[in-house]
Amino acid sequence: MKLFILIGSINALIGVALGAFGAHGLKTKVAPEMLTVWNTAVQYHLIHALGLLLIGILCQLMPGAPLIKTGGWAILLGILLFSGSLYALVLTGTKSLGIITPFGGVAFLVGWLLIAIAAGRHSS
Numbered sequence: 554m555k556l557f558i559l560i561g562s563i564n565a566l567i568g569v570a571l572g573a574f575g576a577h578g579l580k581t582k583v584a585p586e587m588l589t590v591w592n593t594a595v596q597y598h599l600i601h602a603l604g605l606l607l608i609g610i611l612c613q614l615m616p617g618a619p620l621i622k623t624g625g626w627a628i629l630l631g632i633l634l635f636s637g638s639l640y641a642l643v644l645t646g647t648k649s650l651g652i653i654t655p656f657g658g659v660a661f662l663v664g665w666l667l668i669a670i671a672a673g674r675h676s677s
Contacts, residue, residue, distance in 0.1 A: 554612035557625045561605030564632060568598040571640065579643070587643045594639035601632050601661065608668065620671035627664030631657045 572595040579588060608625040615621055635657025642650040 554609055554622060554625075556609070557605050557612060557622075558609035560625075560629060561602050561607075561609060564602035564605060564629075565599060568595055568602050568636075571595055571598065583643055590639050591643045594636040594643075597661070598632055598636040601628050601636075604628055604664075611668070611671075615671065615675050618671040618675050620667045620674075624664040624667035624671065627660050627667060631660035631664060633657070634660055 572592075575588060575591040575595060579591060583591070605625060605628060608621060608628070611618075611621050612625075634653055638650045638653035638657060642648065642654075
């Protein structure tokens with residue numbers, strides 16, 4: 554599905570930009586532990602952006618596996634909730650945003666589980 558390749562590519566672009574912003578723009582503006590939080594957000598963002606690219610390819614290889622697409626949407630939700638909440642926490646200093654982060658982690662787990670199930674069910 555070309556849509557996931559597009560979404561993955563855009564997320565990779567955003568992840569690289571936010572990584573550069575953290576390294577250059579935030580380095581002197583936030584405490585070192587907040588920079589670590591930012592870097593964690595970027596790391597998960599980029600890993601899952603690559604995952605979305607892979608999902609786009611899997612959609613082409615396994616067109617009869619709807620769980621692949623559902624897994625992709627779960628992973629996108631994970632990026633938004635996990636990385637997004639960490640970015641917002643660092644930028645605003647609002648610690649209560651950290652309560653959102655685990656929901657993003659669960660979305661990542663659900664997404665990868667759905668892809669594993671789809672792969673296990675797929676007949677070549």
